[in-house]
Amino acid sequence: MSDEKKAVENEVEEVIEPEVEILDADENVSSGENAEANEKIAELEAKLDEAENKMLRVQADYDNFRRRSRLDQEAAQKYRAQSLVTEIIPALDNFGRALQIEADDEKTKSLLQGMEMIHKQLIQALQNEGVEVIESVGLPFDPNFHQAVMQVEDENFESNTVVEELQKGYKLKDRVIRPAMVKVNQ
Template sequence: MANEKNVADQEEVIEEVITDADVEVVDGAEATEEGETESVDESVQQIAELQAKLDETENKMLRAQADFDNFRRRSRLDQEAAQKYRAQSLATEILPALDNFERALQIEADNEQTKSLLQGMNMVYNQLVQALQNEGVEAIKTVGEQFDPHLHQAVMQVEDGNYESNTVVDELQKGYKLKDRVIRPAMVKVNQ
């Protein structure tokens, strides 16, 4: 029995040592887990920061790409407009000379020399008109047309029973368009 008691005592001592060792191991594991938890928290935080930076960078890149696409589109549209209206400044400068030709051609010719001179001026006038038409410049229709403030500049108003209200009665100066852009509105008289 003494043997059994010694064995029982020894088993109790072993259990106590094991229990104490478990507590120490558990305490060490807890310490290790806390360190690992802190390390994991830092890693998660770093990952979140990096993800935020990545998202911000992607957003900046997408905006830059959109800005570049818009710039490229605007540049293309500007180039097309510049090509389409390239003759505008030249046409604008030639129009007063064209007006003077028209006034000169309205003179009545008395003799052969004057008729010959008017015929030559008429030929030059027609060439200028043809050159402008080739570039897309055309005269704006006026007399008998409805008044359009985009095309016509009303200088006078008259009352004429032969025309409807708000109709162009007379043209004082020709207006011109370059393709779909008005380069000079027509000066007109409008019926009330």
């Protein structure tokens, strides 16, 4: 039996050895495939990171766009009356000049009284929209609100103080529509 046993063992070895060689060859192939797979994975991860960065930048750009749009809409709403106010201010100045006329008879007095009522309504309507008169006389000169057209020497006022207002200035909320034209003490 030992010869039979040896013969069977030889046959088993002949079948097993080629399979072991095939397995060794598969390991070599899979090492190469692993290297390719690892390169492919690294490449895909790099593309994924790039895509994520692009997405984050696009999201940030979109958020900035929405914020700017909201701020623009708020500013447009806040200053919607600016063009109308700019056109009405000269008429308001003319009303002020007309109201300075001295009335001699009753007809003129009643006409001036009617004009004064219209003037007050116009001022009230502008105030309701956020228009304010820029105060000037007796205050320090501020180039953001005042336009100096003359300089005078007056001992009753401190240096760089507004002495007289030649034309009223107006602002709409926090934006200057027209600076006040003033005389400034040296």
